[in-house]
Amino acid sequence: MQLKINGVEIAAYPIDFQVTILDLDDADSTTRTADGTLNRDRVAVKRQIEMGFNPLPWADISAILQAMDAVFFDFYYPDPMAGAYVTKRMYVGNRPAAIPIVKGGVLWWDGLQITLTER
Template sequence: MQLKINGQEIAAYPSQFTVTTLDLDDSESSVRTADGTLNRDRIAVKRQIEMSWGVLKWSQISGILQAMDSVFFDLTYPDPMAGNFVTKTFYVGNRPAPFAVAQDSEIMWSGLKVTLTEK
């Protein structure tokens, strides 16, 4: 698998990687009629990607989080719908990073999770 953020390979590959295809509908014109029929106005199809990691060294988690620090960034990833690697612009939501253990001067982190949503 190939994962790149702004053209640079990701600092550590995730243990879980899920791509969700999202339909975005116009909230005003997408409505159900009295008989339950849906009148739908799809305005875009976007991707949402969830990634999580096991145990990471401090340098690895820092590299991942710093790569996603911009408001928007380009991600190259395998897209199941496209059937190929694609590059799209994403933003990241919350980034919980639970502390695992300290070993000498090295702090290990476990359970980093991120959700990326296409711009």
């Protein structure tokens, strides 16, 4: 598997990688009738990607987080629906990283979780 942010390979690869295909509906025109029938106005199909990482040395976690520092960025990944690698314009949500530990004189961060959502 290859993962790239703005054309550069990611500093460390996740142990968990999940692609969710999201349907976005128009809130005003998507309704249910009295008999429960859905009248749906799908306006877009987007991707959301969740990644979880093993403990990362400070340099690697910093490189990953800095690569996603812009408001939007290009993310290259294998897409299950496309059946190929694609590049999508994404933004990142919250990026929790659990407690840091020192091992061999190096600070390691455990439990980084990242959620990317297509613009």
